[in-house]
Amino acid sequence: MFNYTVRRLLITLPVLLGVTFLNFIIIYLAPGDPVDLYANPDVSEADKIARREALGLNDPLLLQYFKWLGRMLTGDLGHSFSSFQPVSHMIAERLGATLLLMGAALFIAYLIAIPLGILSAVKQYSWLDYVASTGSFLGVSVPNFFLGLGVIYIFGVTLGVLPTGGMNTIGQETDWLDTLKHLILPALTLGTSIAGGMMRYVRSSVLEVFNQDYLRTARAKGLPEWKVINKHTLKNALIPIITIAGMDIPLLIGGAVVTETIFQWSGMGQLTIQSILSRDYPALMGINLVAAITVLLSNLWADLMYAFVDPRIKYN
Incomplete structure (x- = not known):
């Protein structure tokens, strides 16, 4: 298992390198010039050229990438074009909020999807x-932005029972209960689509196991139905579920961009939108790097979990 893990981590390095290169090309070929956004309208063209030179934007594209790669390998993700803060500090300030939102969304999604999927089967x-x-089809079909606006209108505007935005109430001392109230609506919005897809997979996986001969044997031996389901069915139905759980992380990262913007949740998703609008290349590269590492590690976690739930799988 250790050797397999090391090999997988080594394989992810060229994959990560390729992802960062493609992201760099796409970001820098996007229309718009960051110097035009930040420069005063009265600034001369010579000053703009000097500013581009100072930011390194006049260098050939490949040279800019290798400069960024060299700094990244030393832990330096550069400085933001808009705020002039270190990108690593900006990400560190926002990462915790996004992880909290994604963790709560996953908890809600699986709390709904797994029991309903089993009962449905x-x-x-x-x-x-x-x-x-x-309900699962609706959860998958309804876009996050539409569902987010809907729950804001119902629970925030009409009923007035939950806050509609931000992470804490303005002018009030921060405490965990206030943060929890602000977390409910964005986590519910982000987790709904995950729950819909997961429920379908749980149902399908459990139904497939239900048709196996060893379950008929277990029932013939007189085992109670709850024991047949909990001890024999669920464990053997976990492998497809783990696969989907590993695929949920990229969906959460993408969904967080929309959800955090709607609910003004100060996380990585909101920072992504701000960086796109301001053509903040270093910030976008740092965000994409964190997202790529997260996705690659989630895939590795899913592979390692296979051997944990199914002893027949061996990694030599």
């Missing part, structure tokens, strides 16, 4: 199955 073709399946 156990009660196949019942009214519960039809209701749960319809």
